[in-house]
Amino acid sequence: xxxxxxxxxxxxxxxxxxxxxxxxxxxxxxxxxxxxxxxxxxxxxxxxxxxxxxxxxxxxxxxxxxxxxxxxxxxxxxxxxxxxxxxxxxxxxxxxxxxxxxxxxxxxxxxxxxxxxxxxxxxxxxxxxxxxxxxxxxxxxxxxxxxxxxxxxxxxxxxxxxxxxxxxxxxxxxxxxxxxxxxxxxxxxxxxxxxxxxxxxxxxxxxxxxxxxx
Numbered sequence: 001x002x003x004x005x006x007x008x009x010x011x012x013x014x015x016x017x018x019x020x021x022x023x024x025x026x027x028x029x030x031x032x033x034x035x036x037x038x039x040x041x042x043x044x045x046x047x048x049x050x051x052x053x054x055x056x057x058x059x060x061x062x063x064x065x066x067x068x069x070x071x072x073x074x075x076x077x078x079x080x081x082x083x084x085x086x087x088x089x090x091x092x093x094x095x096x097x098x099x100x101x102x103x104x105x106x107x108x109x110x111x112x113x114x115x116x117x118x119x120x121x122x123x124x125x126x127x128x129x130x131x132x133x134x135x136x137x138x139x140x141x142x143x144x145x146x147x148x149x150x151x152x153x154x155x156x157x158x159x160x161x162x163x164x165x166x167x168x169x170x171x172x173x174x175x176x177x178x179x180x181x182x183x184x185x186x187x188x189x190x191x192x193x194x195x196x197x198x199x200x201x202x203x204x205x206x207x208x209x210x211x212x213x214x
Contacts (some may be wrong), residue, residue: 041103043083054146060091071104078108082118089125098128116145116153123161132172136165156194159185167206180211 001195049063067084074080088101102126113120120142126135139162146152163185170179186203189196 007051014106020127042066042073043080046070046080046083046087048085053090055091063087063091068197077108078111081105081108082121082171085121085125087129089121092128095129098125099127114145118143119145120158120161123165132165132169136169139165156189156192159192163189163202163211167202167209170206171209174213176210176213179206179213183205183210 042194045066049059049066052059054060054063064087067080067087071077071080071084085101085104085108088097088104092098092101102122102125105118105125108115108118109122119138123135123138123142126132126138139158143155143158143162145157146158163182166178166182166185169175170177171184183203183206186199186206189199
């Protein structure tokens with residue numbers, strides 16, 4: 001089963017007078033505006049490829065290059081790092097792509113440890129790197145942060161994610177206890193009113209694994 005801002009710092013122009021001062025200010029402003037435009041263009045190209053879910057190698061290479069440039073021109077802003085991680089995570093084909101995504105998300109988490117989405121996406125990256133134990137820790141952190149929010153975001157995808165991770169771990173470790181935790185998350189999804197045709201099939205598959213281990 002597949003488990004399945006721009007913050008350009010404009011240097012302060014000292015107190016200037018007359019025409020010379022106006023020229024300096026205008027030049028500085030235009031340079032900053034030009035740099036902002038470059039950052040925004042790279043961001044749009046990067047995230048455009050993410051939204052397309054393209055499999056075309058040339059288009060993917062273009063998107064990866066745009067993401068890299070976005071990170072560079074934004075001085076490695078959290079937004080750019082997160083964006084590149086999303087693209088590498090969704091479209092990446094190699095362990096190196098996923099390692100880049102993991103490193104980017106780790107930087108984001110270091111700066112903004114209370115941002116649940118960073119933990120959530122890193123859980124998926126860990127799955128792609130076959131680091132299921134760490135994936136479980138990351139998704140648990142994402143759930144904890146979302147539950148603590150005053151207005152908790154939709155938790156369904158996190159329970160789905162954790163259920164899938166637990167299923168893999170339970171099967172790998174031949175652990176009924178872990179598999180039962182996967183079932184608990186499936187029950188939680190049902191109690192939340194999730195209507196998904198995959199859910200009954202998931203429950204049947206998990207239960208079959210439990211029965212085989214008994």
